[in-house]
Amino acid sequence: MKIRQLFDYDTWTYTYLLWDEATKEAAVIDSVLEQVERDTQHIQELGLNVKYLLETHIHADHITGAGPIRKRTKGKIVVHRNSGSECADILADEGDSFKLGEQEIKVLHTPGHTNTDITYLIEGAAFTGDTLFVRDCGRTDFQLGSNEDMYHSLTEKLFTLPEDTLVFPAHDYKGFSQSTIGEEKQFNSRVGNGKSFKDFSTIMDGLNLPNPKRLDISVPGNLKCGDLDD
Amino acid sequence: MKIRQLFDYDTWTYTYLLWDEATKEAAVIDSVLEQVERDTQHIQELGLNVKYLLETHIHADHITGAGPIRKRTKGKIVVHRNSGSECADILADEGDSFKLGEQEIKVLHTPGHTNTDITYLIEGAAFTGDTLFVRDCGRTDFQLGSNEDMYHSLTEKLFTLPEDTLVFPAHDYKGFSQSTIGEEKQFNSRVGNGKSFKDFSTIMDGLNLPNPKRLDISVPGNLKCGDLDD
Numbered sequence: 001m002k003i004r005q006l007f008d009y010d011t012w013t014y015t016y017l018l019w020d021e022a023t024k025e026a027a028v029i030d031s032v033l034e035q036v037e038r039d040t041q042h043i044q045e046l047g048l049n050v051k052y053l054l055e056t057h058i059h060a061d062h063i064t065g066a067g068p069i070r071k072r073t074k075g076k077i078v079v080h081r082n083s084g085s086e087c088a089d090i091l092a093d094e095g096d097s098f099k100l101g102e103q104e105i106k107v108l109h110t111p112g113h114t115n116t117d118i119t120y121l122i123e124g125a126a127f128t129g130d131t132l133f134v135r136d137c138g139r140t141d142f143q144l145g146s147n148e149d150m151y152h153s154l155t156e157k158l159f160t161l162p163e164d165t166l167v168f169p170a171h172d173y174k175g176f177s178q179s180t181i182g183e184e185k186q187f188n189s190r191v192g193n194g195k196s197f198k199d200f201s202t203i204m205d206g207l208n209l210p211n212p213k214r215l216d217i218s219v220p221g222n223l224k225c226g227d228l229d230d
Numbered sequence: 231m232k233i234r235q236l237f238d239y240d241t242w243t244y245t246y247l248l249w250d251e252a253t254k255e256a257a258v259i260d261s262v263l264e265q266v267e268r269d270t271q272h273i274q275e276l277g278l279n280v281k282y283l284l285e286t287h288i289h290a291d292h293i294t295g296a297g298p299i300r301k302r303t304k305g306k307i308v309v310h311r312n313s314g315s316e317c318a319d320i321l322a323d324e325g326d327s328f329k330l331g332e333q334e335i336k337v338l339h340t341p342g343h344t345n346t347d348i349t350y351l352i353e354g355a356a357f358t359g360d361t362l363f364v365r366d367c368g369r370t371d372f373q374l375g376s377n378e379d380m381y382h383s384l385t386e387k388l389f390t391l392p393e394d395t396l397v398f399p400a401h402d403y404k405g406f407s408q409s410t411i412g413e414e415k416q417f418n419s420r421v422g423n424g425k426s427f428k429d430f431s432t433i434m435d436g437l438n439l440p441n442p443k444r445l446d447i448s449v450p451g452n453l454k455c456g457d458l459d460d
Contacts, residue, residue, distance in 0.1 A: 007237070007405035038404060045417050174268060175237035177407065187275050 001103050001122050004046075005168065005177060006039065008032040011062040011214075012171050015039065016127060019048050020101030027052040027100060028075065029120060029127050030170050031065035033226045039065065040072050050075035052098050054105070056129025056170050057117045058083050058222045060143060061212040067227035077225055080109065080116040087225035092118060110157055112150025113138030119158065125166040126181070132158050133169045134176035137190045140204050142211070143219070147201045154191045159184070231333050231352050234276075235398065235407060236269065238262040241292040241444075242401045245269065246357060249278050250331030257282040257330060258305065259350060259357050260400050261295035263456045269295065270302050280305035282328050284335070286359025286400050287347045288313050288452045290373060291442040297457035307455055310339065310346040317455035322348060340387055342380025343368030349388065355396040356411070362388050363399045364406035367420045370434050372441070373449070377431045384421045389414070 006015040011032060017039075019026035026048035031039055043050060050073035053066040057080065066077045067087060078098070081091035090096075094109040108119040113130040117138075120127040130138030131153050140150050158167075163182030186192055191200050212218065221228060236245040241262060247269075249256035256278035261269055273280060280303035283296040287310065296307045297317060308328070311321035320326075324339040338349040343360040347368075350357040360368030361383050370380050393412030416422055421430050442448065451458055 005407045007402075007407065009239075009405060035405065042406075045413065172237075175239060175265065176272075177235045177237065183275065 001100065001125075003125065003168070004042075006035070006042070008035050008062065010034065012173055013062050014168065014170055014172065014177075016168060017043065017046070017048065018100065018105070018122065019046070020103050023101035024049050025100040026050045027054050027098065027105060028066070028069060029054045030056055030059070030129070031069055031226075033063040033065045033068065033221070033228075036065040036068045040069060043069075043073065049073075051100060052105070053077045054098075054118075054120055054127075055079045055088075055222075056120070056127065056131075057114045058085070058143065058219060059130075060215045060218050061171075062214060063218055063221035063228070064226040067225035067230075070225070071227075080118050082111075083116040083223070085223060085225070087223070087227065108157060110153035111146065112140055112153045113143070113145050115144040115146075115149070117153070121161075124164070125168060126158065126161060127168045127170075128158065129170045132167055132184060132188075134167065134172055134174070134179040135184070135187055135189050135192075137188070139207060139209055141207070141209065142215075147204050148197075150204070151191065151197045151200050154188075159191075231330065231355075233355065233398070234272075236265065236272070238265050238292065240264065242403055243292055244398065244400055244402065244407075246398060247273065247276070247278070248330065248335070248352065249276070250333050253331035254279050255330040256280045257284050257328065257335060258296070258299060259284045260286055260289070260359070261299055261456075263293040263295045263298065263451070263458075266295040266298045270299060273303065279303075281330060282335070283307045284328075284348075284350055284357075285309045285318075285452075286350070286357065286361075287344045288315070288373070288449060289360075290445045290448050291401075292444060293448055293451035293458070294456040297455035297460075300455070301457075310348050312341075313346045313453070315453060315455070317453070317457065338387060340383035341374075341376065342370055342383045343373070343375050345374040345376075345379070347383070351391075354394070355398060356388065356391060357398045357400075358388065359400045362397055362414060362418075364397065364402055364404070364409040365414070365417055365419050365422075367418070369437060369439055371437070371439065372445075377434050378427075380434070381421065381427050381430050384418075389421075
């Protein structure tokens, strides 16, 4: 599977294009509304046939570009079933999978940041959304986030993947672009090196982060799949 | 060769770590002074033995972190010989190469943005500095830049590499992280699709870009390899 990482500078969001080189069947993970022109031009130049628009969760910090891209590509929007999304084409859950040519993208439910988090797995790489960041993890203090769920998703699900699995997060705030499961097991600041749930929970409860600036418009916008004019 | 891309948000600069998995011998391409702590911690966590600190050119928009990283790793600083750098360990030119384990990094002189530009080649990937950007190229209007040299470097040198060669630029301003030679031959806005030198030159002469904000401190700082206190 070919992977291309794209960055939205204003919201520190990573969008990913995945495609099967043989058939050019493609998926877009976590597009950003303001980048739809860039992304659709890139899709066209690469000659890709977008089959799936995969969302790792209902975002609170930006509005997805999935709806507008669907109109131009006929790709199907995939969101976790807990979202109750009425604009998505597929409400996915653990164990579901999607094919690009002969290659498979598998769904792992990894809640904790919200209750809608999906990690998309391909051979050798995990697209971990706001669950696992490089040396960090997503916040757990709104949108049905939960320290218990996050700790379980990180330590019992993601950290049981092969250690050389590449980690591609939905955001980074320090300039990292990727990591591996092995590195995160060892060096993740929140749960690495065998940190206990109690220590993890103390860190998370002490973060005192301000609400995302775009929270009020992002969640409703994402429940419309970014089709704000419809 | 393993490749890891790092981003400096303030100057839109990509830094690269390259390493040979078998021996952990490593190189850093285009470090940024303000990111030395991040990068040296990452190097340490990955267990890398830095042998080379490779500069693609004498930068005008940021100060390199090569000098400070050299003090902590014993890596040798490599700059093109046209720079006349007195702080570099190796003044390189076309045809030179550097080994990490059994793997080789080759030097291609690709002037045009400055007269000191190097593209570093490994198998399957080119680190093109400010010569080739994704769909774009570096400016040619100072530091002995030249439209003639840039056009020659792009069309006669880089575009003769295999089409599936990955392109990793020193900067991006739209959120792209990589490309391929084949894509750039076709879609590069400055020289793609067989654009003539005359048309290229008209584009470059009409850019009217302001000088980089950090020009006055960057060039002298880089001629000290970022060791500003020495």
